[in-house]
Amino acid sequence: MARLAAFDMDGTLLMPDHRFGEQTLATLRRLYDREITLAFATGRHALEMQRITRSLALDAFLITGNGTRIHSREGDVLYRQDLDPEVADRVLHSKWETSATVHVFNDSGWLTDRVFPEMLEAHMQSGFTYQLADLKRLSAYDVTKICFVGEHDDLCRLRIQLNEALGERAHLCFSAEYCLEVLPLGCNKGAALAVLSASLGYTLQDCMAFGDAMNDREMLESVGYGMIMGNAMPQLRAALPHLPVIGHCRDQAVSHFLTHWLDTPHLPYSPE
Structure with missing residues (x-):
């Protein structure tokens, strides 16, 4: 049992x-x-x-x-466990060929640089919400995970880019069809x-x-x-x-x- x-x-x-x-x-x-x-x-x-x-x-x-x-x-x-700062820096400060929005999570909460009301529908019960921030100025030493949200085919192409750039230094996974996450290795x-x-x-x-x-x-x-x-x-x-x-x-x-x-x-x- x-x-x-x-x-x-x-x-x-x-x-x-x-x-x-x-x-x-x-x-x-x-x-x-x-x-x-x-x-x-x-x-x-x-x-x-x-x-x-x-x-x-x-x-x-x-x-x-x-x-x-x-x-x-x-x-x-x-x-x-947090992302390796070098990985977080590479993901946040590189130019990716994608139209996906970027969402950063750390102990302070959920950070993004665009207003995205559709994302809040899943959080109506708790009232949890994002904070608007300049992600390019965010410290790479304060990142738990990074999520890209967009169309699935676009995210599949992005995953190839991220794999080529990061190699074995991070764990990539789909938490939903529309959400690709960059997590600490292992x-x-x-x-x-x-x-x-x-x-x-x-x-x-x-x-x-x-x-x-x-x-x-x-x-x-x-x-x-x-x-x-x-x-x-x-x-x-x-x-x-x-x-x-x-x-x-x-x-x-x-x-x-x-x-x-x-x-x-x-x-x-x-x-x-």
Whole structure:
């Protein structure tokens, strides 16, 4: 039986409007009552996730920034990793052939140099927002991760440029079709979950995890019970064809699966 359950947020635990469903919240509380440790593993900022967990009274560990930070249930920093300053400097101060917008994350929050109201729709529940800043003047020693947001084909071309420029000095991944992230080398949700589980005296085989995007790959393939959402990126399903696929986030499929797992684990599961 799993002792720790790790959840991606957008496209997984949250519905398409980026809100928790009531069934999902009730199921998370059932897990907690069964003494199963909860962890939210997300690309979102720690400051935002702390607001969300406080507002919903959810007692969970936080893996944020796609593995760049781990916080305890009390809010203490258990692990942190930032981009190599040379990498951050190269990404921020080079000319890239792309129309994507640039978003920088550090401990102070979310920084960008363009007004982008569409990006705020995903953060309505928390009220978390960006700060406008001159990214060219930002210190390269104060960058946790950098995100490019734009059309998927454009981002695929950008990824080739970034790979050629950065080589093995950073980890690149798609956290959504429209979001390409530049992360510290070796930094991902799976690596962070390994750190967290070990600190709690668990192994990764004691963990279950749910996700829908390529930034969830390392986490899903490393745990004892990895589940892919029915609305997942095709690239994720192709990369992990051996993992079970559950339903769509719009139907609160994580809650549906976990209710079956808690109440009728002896019966075969169907996402229908």
